[in-house]
Amino acid sequence: MHLNESELPEGYLNYVWKKMIFLIGSLLFLIFSIAFSVSVGAVNIPLPEVFKVLIGNAQSSTWHTIIWNIRLPQALTGVAAGIGLGVAGVAMQSILRNPLASPFTLGISNAGAFGAAFSVMILGTGTMRSRAMDAIVINNPYTTTIVAFIFCLLATAFILGIAHMKKASPEVMILAGVALSSLFTAGTMFLQFFADDVQLAAVVFWSFGDVARADWRELSIISIVVILAAIYFFINRWNYNAIDAGDDTALGLGVDVTRIRLIGMIVSSLVTAVIVAFLGVIGFVGLVCPHIVRILIGDDNRFLIPGSILMGGILLSLSDTAARLIVAPHVLPVAILTAFMGAPIFIFLLIKGGRR
Amino acid sequence: MMLEISNLKFSYKNKEIFNQIDFNLESNEILSILGPNGVGKTTLLKCINRILRPQGGSILVENQDIMNIKRIEIAKKLGYVPQRNETVRITVFDAILLGRKPHIKWDVSNKDISLVNSAMKKLNMEDLSLRYLDELSGGELQKVGIARAIVQEPKILLLDEPTSSLDLKNQQEILYLLSEIVDGHDVSVIMTMHDINSALRFSDKFIFLKGGMIDSVGGHDIITPKLIKEVYGVDVYIKEHDGYPFVIPVGRKNNGAY
Secondary structure, eight states: OOOOOOOOOHHHHHHHHHHHHHHHHHHHHHHHHHHHHHHOSSSOOOHHHHHHHHTTOOSOHHHHHIIIIIIHHHHHHHHHHHHHHHHHHHHHHHHTTOTTOOTTTTTHHHHHHHHHHHHHHTSOOEEEOOOSSSOEEESOHHHHHHHHHHHHHHHHHHHHHHHHSTTOOHHHHHHHHHHHHHHHHHHHHHHHHTOOHHHHHHHHHHHSOOGGGOOHHHHHHHHHHHHHHHHHHHHTHHHHHHHHTOHHHHHHTTOOHHHHHHHHHHHHHHHHHHHHHHHOOOOSHHHHHHHHHHHHHOSOHHHHHHHHHHHHHHHHHHHHHHHHHHTTTSOOOHHHHHHHHHHHHHHHHHHHOSOO | OOEEEEEEEEEETTEEEEEEEEEEEOTTOEEEEEOSTTSSHHHHHHHHTTSSOOSEEEEEETTEEOTTSOHHHHHTTEEEEOSSOOOOSOBHHHHHHGGGGGGOSSSOOHHHHHHHHHHHHHTTOGGGTTSBGGGOOHHHHHHHHHHHHHHTOOSEEEEESTTTTOOHHHHHHHHHHHHHHHTTSSOEEEEEOSOHHHHHHHOSEEEEEETTEEEEEESGGGOOHHHHHHHHOOOEEEEEETTEEEEEEOOOOTTSOO
16 A cells, blocks of 8 residues: 655644643653752742752852752652652553553562662671661662662562463562562561661661652762663653554564563663662552553653653652651651552552553 | 565474465465464464564565564564554554554654554544544454554565454455555555455465465465365355355254264
């Protein structure tokens, strides 16, 4: 059938433009939520002052210290972690063709948490302190991350094995994830049982994921990994669209499905490992963000991947701000808040039915 | 010659599905792969574009052996339409646009978008353009799969049971559509079929598979009651109507015998 190059369909172009507007709007909202997050807390700093401090025109040295040493790294860590979890979640959902997939629901986060705890306690890559908020300092972030990554990969290999089995429904994969989570949580509890008081406080660290812990050095490691991963996933958006259409269709369209799947899972695991090693387990962000975006603009990965990236940043940034305000002057770990929000949505998705 | 297949072999976990598959296909031909359930029709179809990798043999598309070229290069020559299309929440237009995947470098170009637009016009699908896949009927979904393969601009379209889950009207529509696609264009079609009479009506060439081999290959002249009995184990009459042969099973007698 001979196809002519005819005029462009206006309806479709408008439709694409609407999605672009959604993404641009989300980006602006993300920038606003970062500014808001830096501005509020135990000391409220008005937004104009925040901008003055950021452009190096600070009126007060206290505000300068608060913003540059505490608020800004925390806000940016929240955004980076949210982006990482959001993009890992959307990639896993596409790669495994499972709407319930995410680093947390597949047990990969808990595997990473065990790996990090193992590294710090047994291999001595961290220093423990008995302060409640800042119980641990990771002296050797690379070893800790690598050990966390190895355990994430173990969990990933197991999940891929399950996915490879014929008739492994999305629910079966998630149940396997529950089993993995239990296994690695038990491992972490085992470490806790033999820990002294100080170590115990430290290991609990990983069960309450929190973005307040990271300093600039840790933030840069997280950011580099997250940005590279986000670029990788965005480059592969058409491959994921093809995989969404079914393995045979994807192969017929020239996509090397096995390779794309394997590399995608390894990259998602790395992102998860880095976030978990520094911040602890933050559940449900990776699951929920892609679904919010799916409802708003559909399943097309060209828009879904950047949408989930932005939504992850927004959601974690806002959650972290809320966690600081709800019981002020105390600060809740953000993972508690994401779990409260995420669990009901997870149950809703389960009831709605697994298969897309 | 559009396609030359020789000595094709495929085994699945040490179980031989077929060996010694040889056939040719000219441009503008529609070929149907026929045979009983489980004989390997779909497997053969998937081997032709290496969705499944054959263990031996050669597949020449316009004299180029595709056994050792990159998958993306195969995708520019052979389009594949599976039996069932997944229904993710993307629009019909985007689903068809996915067919440009082998030609996309960084992102879709205006040329890709206008080709999809042109294909949708030719298939009378413009009204569906912004509908989501999960809102479509089986026939509409099948048309999306075919449209996607067409914008891939392949030399050969491979279709797995294109009419299996469709009602009579949609079956007719899809089969006439395939005839139009090959008619006067530099394209051929290979499809697996259960419905032998539709295959006879719309195809130029037939392959009958039996026991891992090609039992017969040829045009309408090879269709005989003996062949059908040999392949399907069923006694039939063959009647001619409108210039095409029709296969009519001999009814069972009351005692269960034919």
